[in-house]
Amino acid sequence: MSDSNLVNSLKFENGLIPAIVQDAETRDVLMFAFMNKEALQLTAETKIAHFWSRSRKSLWKKGETSGHYQYVKEILTDCDEDVVLLLVEQVGGACHTGYRSCFYRTIDGKTVGEKVFDAEDVY
C-alpha cells in the first residue's frame, strides 16, 4: 500500500471500517462487509478483496472457497474517511446464495437480482 496520508488517515471504528463493493462494469452494488487494517492492506497490495468476518472473527479472502474472487480496480473513500468503496471485477457471483449481488431483493420481498450459480455446487 502506498504511504499517502489519506490511507493512513482512514478512520477505523473498533478496528473496523465499512466496505461497500461495487461492480466496476455493471455498477451494481454487490455486497457490504467490514475490513480491519490488515484486510485493507492485503486488498490494496494484492488487488484481491479481503475482509474481516465479524461472525468468524477472522480474516477472509473473498472467493477462497468459491473461487468467486473480486479483483480490485480502485479503492475510494468518503468525505469523512470512515468508509471505503471498492470497484471490482467480480468472478461468478458475490453472494453466497448464488445471486450476482447480495442486494437481490426489495424490502417488500420482491426478487430483482439475477442468480448466476447454484450455491450447493459451490460450497
Next chain:
Amino acid sequence: MSDSNLVNSLKFENGLIPAIVQDAETRDVLMFAFMNKEALQLTAETKIAHFWSRSRKSLWKKGETSGHYQYVKEILTDCDEDVVLLLVEQVGGACHTGYRSCFYRTIDGKTVGEKVFDAEDVY
C-alpha cells in the same frame, strides 16, 4: 410502510442498520449512513431519505438544510437482511463538501468526483 415480513425481519444492530445510497440513474454510490427504525419507516413512507445521525444523536432528513433531498425509487436489502440499499434521485449533491458523491477520492488521495455546488453557498 408495507407489513411484508422482509421489512419486519430486517436486523438492526444496537438499533441501527447501515444504509448505502446509490444514484438510480448514474449508478454512482453517493453516500453511506445509518438508519434507525424510525428513519427507515419515514423513508419508506415519504419516499424521501431519512437517516440517524450518530454524531448528533438525532433523526436527520437528508436535504433539510441544503434542499438536496434524495427521492427514493427503491429500497433493497441484502442476503443477511442487515444492510439496506437506497436507489435515489439526488437533488444537487449528496456530499456536504459540494461533491455529487461523498466518494470523490481514491485512498491514494486522487480526486475523481465532480463538484456540483459550493458548500459555502448552501450551508
